[in-house]
Amino acid sequence: MIRTFSGDPFLAGRAFRSAIAAAVAQGIDVRRLGEGIDASAVHDALAQGGLFGASSVAIDLDEAFAGGGAAATAPRNAVIDAVEGGAVDGDVFLFDSGATAARQKRYRAIGELEHEPTPRYANVVRWVRGEIAARGLTTAGDVAGTLADLFGDDLAAIASEIAKLRALGTTLSPDDVRRIANRPATRSAFDLVDAVIAGDAAASLRIARALVEAGEPPVRVMATLGWQLDLIAGCVAIEAAGGLGVEETARVLKANAFPVRKALAVAARLDERSLRRLVDLFVRADERIKGGGDPEWILEACVLSLAHALEVSARTPSVRDEVTSGRARR
Template sequence: MIVSFSGDRFLCRRAGRAALAAAGAAPGAAVELAEGMSAQDVTRLASQGGLFGRATLLLDFEAAFTGAAGVKPRNEVMKALEGVTGGATIVALDPDATPARQKAWRALGDHRHLALPRGDRLRDWVASELGEAGVESEPAVAAYLAEVFGEDAAAIASEVQKLAALDERIGLERAKAVVNREATRDAFDAIERIAAGDVAGAVAVTRRLVDAGEAVPRVFGALAWQFMLVAKATGLRQREGARRIGGAQAAAALGAAPYAAEKALALAARLDEAAVAAALAELLAADVAAKTGRDQELALDGVVISLARRWQRAGSGGRRA
């Protein structure tokens, strides 16, 4: 039996685990093949059933095959799967499968494409996740989670499980208190305004966070984390050159959720690594000053104004500061 999944990576892996459980595989019992996977490995392991029951394999195509170098070995594995016999259970995760490869998977067995919905359909999907988890909530909660986490299915699913554990009816304010993602998300808004040289806009974002009850050190921390992420993204863009960087690749390389990775990449296209490093150094110095006696809110306002003016002076292009 071969079951395969494409689409959103988190949804693929979750569905893959469910497929293994439905096939009777105990948690952790499947042999997982990822980086270094070869046709020979698949053929050999798929035939190792017998006294110990059916062979059970989990094949992670995204981790195993990347770029042009991965095309030949991937095709060899697909060819090897055509010859698998003996009742092996094989679950394959191929998030980036093209329509042609999805067709090839369907020829091998059961294939499901699990794309994460967008727009209003994303809100409906979140509402469905809440319902399946047994969360009784106001309609606004699904819209809020969709707005905060965007297309980060893993983060949404994690928050849904947190809300489910509360075992109570969830209203919007309760959801906001549990999720507590405003500082992290709005930090990108502040950085975008800083990079645009929008002094008033940048200050307005950080003051809104403080007025909403966020501690100043937390706001400093969120800004610093986002600037470090942008610095990593500028380095990633330089290494990749003109090659397109996919959301999943960026998330893996930066160690961040897809939403944050995509935001960082967009900002990295407008800023150079030296400018980001200088801004980060100034931000960290202000954070230290705020913790050693200086008025914290004044320190936050001061560094945000200074950074925005830095890019304002550099001009609308923002490539040097």
């Protein structure tokens, strides 16, 4: 049986290695082929029997043809031809994470294909939840969203972190995860976003200064704020058009559900006029930094202005709120 694993490099690679490990656990001799292989080497490997009976061959096409580009097409196809035309008394495991639609079709025709697509946007959090459940990690609160917030779509880092957290053997909250993950720059950047969104000027200033003192470039912190502001603007537009649920909004905005949920909460108290003021404040600060102004001072002034504007918006009904309440009274 020819078993091929394709799709996300981490997920497909993990499945590939797990299949090999399962065969080895059953006492099957698995010969591994990777860097430097060609069709001849594959023919030879398939022709050899196992020392104690059945044997299998594992071929890592990613390793064999890494960086080959178009020049790797012919030799890779020759290897696949050799696999298809060869005979082995066990399984052949193929790893081809970047398999095109045509190669996937071929793999299905000659054996079994396990395709592991990379989860995107809201699906990242769903994948993290599945990983948490599969590893038996006990949590309280949105730990999956927190991990996605901290690590983005770095699936390998998330899986490694879950394994580390599982070893602790305790129930973990989002705050526990942020502390244990030990990612000060990322964590603080999102803490800054949280403080600004909450309209907490003092906390925003304190976190911004801590970031700079820890060596985080002000430009990068501004980029994080800009990303969150873009998300809020998208949520305001969606809410103005009638609104969608968290998951659907995340899909439309191509973002994780965790930060989208926060952005929707802010968008609920903003109208176009108040949003424009926030955007203007940010754009002016961004232009001053890029124009050669003092980046630390501009960052501090920016977070203070944004936090104050959001604090005011929390106390002032938006035009949309007033229209909605007026309709309710009628």
